[in-house]
Amino acid sequence: MQLLFSKLLSGMWPHHDAVAKRSSNLYADFKQNLDITKYTTSGQEDRRVENKKTKRNESPVKTNGTTSTSQASGAAANWKNSQEPVKYDQPISQQPVAAPVTVAKAYPDVMCGSHLKTPEDLTGFPTFPSGTKSSLMRNLSRDIWNKYANEKDRYGFSFKQAIFSGCKNTDSGIGVYAGSDDSYEKFADFFDLIIEDYHKHKKTDKHASDMNSSRLNAPPFSEEDAKMIKSTRIRVGRNLDGFPLGPGITNEQRIQIEKNVV
Secondary structure (H helix, E strand, C coil), X not given: CHHHHHHHHHCCHHHXXXXXXXXXXXXXXXXXXXXXXXXXXXXXXXXXXXXXXXXXXXXXXXXXXXXXXHHHHHHHHHHHHHHCCCCCCCCCCCCCCCCCCCCCCCCCCEECCCCCCCHHHCCCCEECCCCCCCHHHHHCCHHHHHHHCCCECCCCCEHHHHHHHXXXXXXXXXXXXXXXXXXXXXXXXXXXXXXXXXXXXXCCCCCCCCCCHHHCCCCCCCHHHHHHCCCCCCCCCCCCCCCCCHHHCCHHHHHHHHHHHC
């Protein structure tokens, strides 16, 4: 059998008749329990097989008129390596793949004016015509716009709704409306500026409430001034907790407020 395998490994298929005959004799002796050690090659056949492999791998290969042996030997080495099982001493690790960077789409600035119909018309940073003097125009920066342009308070009132009146009516003095008490918190970086601009009340200031009338400095009117006064009205406005303010309230919420109050 060793002879048979050595013949096959050496690629001696033209001598298959000799291989077959000797294999047949070996098998017959084996069945009769005769000595089959005479069929061993004592290493001579193995050496001849190796010599044939070496000669085949080192045979010159002509490429563009030149002779090269490296291609044949390299191919043989690659074939041998490809037959060996791959061993992984360490677990295969993959380099982390960076997440794709999403760049926000830049929209062109929007010129404010009466042509604006809805808050959704504010598709880009609002710019104001010459002569606009509103608090909105003075305090709306690009940083604030980029931060709040697509934001809403907890009642669903959007930043665009808050500034839309001042964008449409560029002759406004303030131009900003809060949709609910939460608007002051949600859009705090903007409303703090508006409040300070109009009331001169900074974010760090504290509001003092004193309902003791005796501490009021209210000297009586002169007789001449008193003649000009026909009537006096004191208006007090209150908001119900859990409901948005006028600019952000719905019809259903108005009906519910009526039921609660009446």
